Amino acid sequence: xxxxxxxxxxxxxxxxxxxxxxxxxxSPQGRFxxxxxxxxxxxxxRAEALGKHLFLNxxxxxxxxxxxxxxxxxxxxxxADPPGENKxxxxxxxxxxxxxxxxxxxxxxxxxxxxxxxxxxxxxPLRKDADPxxxxxxxxxxxTPIGGLLLNQAAIAGVGNVYRAEFCFLAGVNPLxxxxxxxxxxxxxxxxxxxxxxxxxxxLNRIVTRDPDEVGVARGRIKKGDxxxxxxxxxxxxxxxxxxxxxxxxxxxKIWFCPSCQPA
DNA sequence: ATAATATGGTGAT
DNA sequence: TCACCCTATTATC
Numbered sequence: 001x002x003x004x005x006x007x008x009x010x011x012x013x014x015x016x017x018x019x020x021x022x023x024x025x026x027s028p029q030g031r032f033x034x035x036x037x038x039x040x041x042x043x044x045x046r047a048e049a050l051g052k053h054l055f056l057n058x059x060x061x062x063x064x065x066x067x068x069x070x071x072x073x074x075x076x077x078x079x080a081d082p083p084g085e086n087k088x089x090x091x092x093x094x095x096x097x098x099x100x101x102x103x104x105x106x107x108x109x110x111x112x113x114x115x116x117x118x119x120x121x122x123x124x125p126l127r128k129d130a131d132p133x134x135x136x137x138x139x140x141x142x143x144t145p146i147g148g149l150l151l152n153q154a155a156i157a158g159v160g161n162v163y164r165a166e167f168c169f170l171a172g173v174n175p176l177x178x179x180x181x182x183x184x185x186x187x188x189x190x191x192x193x194x195x196x197x198x199x200x201x202x203x204l205n206r207i208v209t210r211d212p213d214e215v216g217v218a219r220g221r222i223k224k225g226d227x228x229x230x231x232x233x234x235x236x237x238x239x240x241x242x243x244x245x246x247x248x249x250x251x252x253x254k255i256w257f258c259p260s261c262q263p264a
Numbered sequence: 265a266t267a268a269t270a271t272g273g274t275g276a277t
Numbered sequence: 278t279c280a281c282c283c284t285a286t287t288a289t290c
Contacts, residue, residue, distance in 0.1 A: 003271050052272075069272045070284040086284065102284040104273065153273085160271045207271075231271090252278075253272090 002067045004158020005201025007049040008126045010073055012202070014047040014056070017075070017096045024092040028083035029101075035108045036089060039063065044091075051121045051157025061108050064117070068104030124157040125194040126202065132191045139179040139187040146182060147175025148251040150190065159194055162231045163201075165255050166209040167193045169229045174262045175255050176248065214239065230256040 022043045027036040042058040049055075056063040067073075080097035083090055089100040100106060109117075122138070123130035135156045142149055149155050150164035159167070168175040171189050173182065201207050204220050208227040212219040215226055229239055233256055234247040243260040 006271080066273080067271095068283060069270060070282095071272090072284080088283095104283060151272090162271050 002052060002071065003160030003163055003198075003201070003207065004049070004052050004124065004126055005198045005207070006205070007052050007054050007067070007158070008198075009202045009205050010054060011047040011049040013075070014044070014073075014091075014098065017098070018044040018091065018093055019046060020044070021093045024090075026083075026090045026092070028087040028090055029085065032088050032106050035063065035106070038108060049124075049126070050118060051124045051153055052160070053117055053121070055114065062111075062114060064105055064107050064109045064113070065100065065103055066105035068102070071103035072101050074099050074101075121153050121157040122155045125191065126158055126198050132188065135191050136184055136187045139182060139190075140184060142179040144179055145176045145250050146173055146179045146190070147255050147257075149179045151251055151253065156191070156194065158198060161253050161255070162207050162228065163194065163197060163209075165231045165257065166207075166229055167197070168255075168257060169262060170209065172261055174264045175250060175257050176264065210239070230258060232256065 020043060022041060024041070025036040025039040027033045039058055039061055042060055045057045045059060047054065047056050052066060054065040056065065076097045078092070078095050078097055080092065083099060086101045087099045088103055088106050091098045123132060123134050138155050139146070139149060147164055147168055150159050150167060151161065165175065167190050170193050171186060173186060179187070197209055200219065208219050208222055209229060210222055210227050212222065215222050230245050233245040235244050237243065238245055238258040238261060241258065241260050243258055245256050246259050247254055247256050249255065
C-alpha cells in the first residue's frame with residue numbers, strides 16, 4: 001500500500017521495463033475497456049510520479065492512475081499468468097507484464113486535466129522542482145494540527161499515514177500541535193525529513209524510518225516490526241525512552257506518538 | 265467462513 | 278464529520 005515513495009518507485013520500475021516499448025493493453029476486469037483499447041499498441045514514452053499520482057505518458061494518450069488505499073501494481077516475467085477477476089489494466093511487453101488492481105483512479109486524461117492535478121497538489125519532496133517554502137509558509141499560517149497538515153496533499157504531496165506519524169516523532173513534535181505554532185525551522189526540518197526518508201523509501205521500496213545504528217544492521221536489513229518508531233505501536237515502549245506509545249486520531253485517521261518524546 | 269483492517273481520496277452535509 | 282468507493286490480507290469465530 002502506497003505513499004509517495006511507492007508511486008515514484010513504480011514510475012522508475014515501469015520506465016526501466018517499458019520506456020520506448022510498444023505495449024499490449026487490456027482490461028481483464030472490463031472496467032477500463034475503452035481506455036485499454038485506445039492505448040493498445042502505443043509506446044510508453046515515460047512514466048512520471050507527482051505525489052501519489054502516477055502518469056503514464058503514451059505516444060498519443062496520457063493515463064492517470066491513483067492507487068488509493070488498495071491499489072497495487074504487480075510485475076511478472078512473460079509469459080504471464082492468465083489475469084484474475086480484478087485486474088483493471090494489464091500492460092504487456094515482450095518480456096514483462098504489469099497488472100494493476102484496485103486503483104481509485106485509472107483514466108485517460110487530457111492536458112488540461114493533468115494541469116489541474118499538478119496545480120492542486122503541493123510540493124513533492126521527491127521532486128527536484130519542489131519548492132519547500134510553499135510548505136513552510138503554509139504551515140506558518142495553518143491552525144490545523146501538524147499531524148493533519150502532513151496528510152494534506154495540497155500542503156505536501158506524497159506523505160501518508162505512516163510517514164506523518166514517523167516524521168512527527170523524528171522531529172520531536174506532538175502531532176496535535178497547531179502547525180502555525182511551530183517555528184519555521186521545525187517546519188523546514190519536517191520537510192527535510194520527508195526528503196530524506198521518502199528517498200530512502202524509493203530506494204528500499206518500503207518504509208524504514210528507524211536509525212540503522214540503533215539496530216546494528218543496514219537499513220534495508222532491518223526486520224519487519226523493527227522498522228518504525230511509533231506507527232501502530234500503541235502501548236509498546238518508545239524505542240528511545242520506553243514510555244508507552246499513545247494512539248490518537250487526527251483527520252479521521254489514527255496516529256501514534258510518544259507522549260514523552262513529543263510533549264504537547 | 266466471516267469480520268476487521270489497511271500506507272487514500274472525494275463529495276455531501 | 279461522515280459515508281462511500283476500490284481489494285487483499287489478517288484476525289476472529
